[in-house]
Amino acid sequence: MGVSYGAISVEHGLPWWIPVLLSVLVVAGTSELMFVTIIASGASSWLAAAAGLLVNARYLPFGFQAAPLLGHGVRALAAAHVVNDESISFALAEEDDATRRLGFWVSGIGAVAIWPASTALGTWLGAFLGDVRTWGLDAVFPAVVLALVLPKVRAGGAPMIAAVVTGAGLTAGAAGFLPAGLPELLAVTAVVLARPWRTTAPATQETTLEACSVVLLAAVAVRSGTFHDGAFAGPSLLAGCTVAAVLGWRKAPFLLTVAAAITVTATLRLTGLG
Known part of the structure; x- marks a missing residue:
């Protein structure tokens, strides 16, 4: 994804x-x-920064989940x-606290470490490869998330599956008209189908946050795997992410899942499917 981001930025x-x-x-x-997309369109940097903050609002529930892993004080801030x-995603894929940490x-x-390096590589490759989406690299991020999260969904049983499916539906339905970030936050409302919130039981709170x-x-995987700039990303990316979802559900090897998503997406695009 970093390579794609760097190339797209230079393209703008x-x-x-x-x-x-x-x-x-x-x-x-x-x-x-x-x-960078908003800046490239000629809008003010303040508007672009506000949009970025809105997208990152999804990190609020992530922060609750990550709090036990961060330590305290200045160390936690860093x-x-x-x-x-x-x-x-990697933390949630593990069961015990030590492995999660x-x-x-x-x-x-x-x-x-890798994100800036891959972004820099993308800015260089962008001048030679053109649109890196042609090569299926935009399938990397949703495939990674699906490979890590779906085994957890499967282990959660029917309530978790119902919550994820409902959340994915809410995200897909709202992604076409709500600003980026809000559809994903809307999906969190579906968590009541997985675990009712009970403030009197610490274990239940932890489970609900998870x-x-x-x-x-x-929801993030669904949006990034089906939409681009608020519009449908095309059948090729959807097909690649569907393959990743099937392999992730079946607990296929991580690298195989990601590679399959890239290969399917790129192959279909090279055949002109879009």
Whole structure:
């Protein structure tokens, strides 16, 4: 996704250092892409920043889920920089606290390191490859999230499945007319189907927060896998993400799931399907 983001930024006419700087300071791909798109359209930087903050509102429930992993005080403030879709996805994929913490930190630090590097690579490749979506690279992010989240959905049984399906439907239905970020937040309302909120039971609160994160991540994958700039992204990306969803549900190897999504998306686009 970083390569795609860097290439798209240059394609919009922005200097290479803007997406690279944003990738270091923000580390939130969707909001960064929205920011550079709005700036490239000629709108004010204030409007672009406000739109980016709106998109990142989804990190509020992620913050609740990540809080036990961050520590306390100044350390927690610094550690919050590595809270992103990937680190939460990897953390939720594990069962015990120690492994969750390891998955969170390894994936979070990895994202903080790889995201700027891949963005810089994208700004360079953009001049040679043209639209990197042609090569199916926009399927990477939704495929990664689906591969990590769907086993958790399957383990949650019928209530979790119902919540995720409902949340995905709400997101898909609202993505065409609501600003980016709001459809995903709307999906969280479906979590009542997975676990009723009970403030008197700490264990239930923890389970509900986890359910919120799972539903939200699934919604993010649905939106990024079906919509681009508020419009339908095309059947090729949808097909690639569908393959990723099937493989993720069947607990296929992670790399196989992502590679299959890229291959299907790119192959269909190269045949002219769109």
